[in-house]
Amino acid sequence: MREYLLILKGDGMKNLSPSELQGMFQDYQSWVEKLGEKYLGGQRLEENGALLKSQEAEILTDGPFLEAKEIIAGYFLIQAESLEDAIQIGKSSPHLGLYQIEVRPLVWPKMK
Numbered sequence: 001m002r003e004y005l006l007i008l009k010g011d012g013m014k015n016l017s018p019s020e021l022q023g024m025f026q027d028y029q030s031w032v033e034k035l036g037e038k039y040l041g042g043q044r045l046e047e048n049g050a051l052l053k054s055q056e057a058e059i060l061t062d063g064p065f066l067e068a069k070e071i072i073a074g075y076f077l078i079q080a081e082s083l084e085d086a087i088q089i090g091k092s093s094p095h096l097g098l099y100q101i102e103v104r105p106l107v108w109p110k111m112k
Helices: 018-038 083-091
Strands: 002-009 039-044 072-080 100-105
Touching: 002 039, 002 083, 018 039, 018 072, 072 083, 083 100
Parallel strands: none
Antiparallel strands: 002 072, 002 100, 039 072
């Protein structure tokens, strides 16, 4: 098994009502339970942050990152047998449709 990062792009939950957010959270919990041990974690990212380009430079952007073409809203870390398997897991995410999901394999195995 390899590890893959499912990167959520967009601002899909920004305009959801409280009841729609609750429904999304319930769908997410069900999805995680279904994935079982393949789900390694995930987080929604806050809009603030910093963009650094060198050790000498000042903070270039303190977020949200309007200069980016796509907002990175969060991520999921999963295990899958192959890229194709990871894509299928991404397609099963309740977030797909609200967000685009980029599927990327990690190069190095997790260090313990």
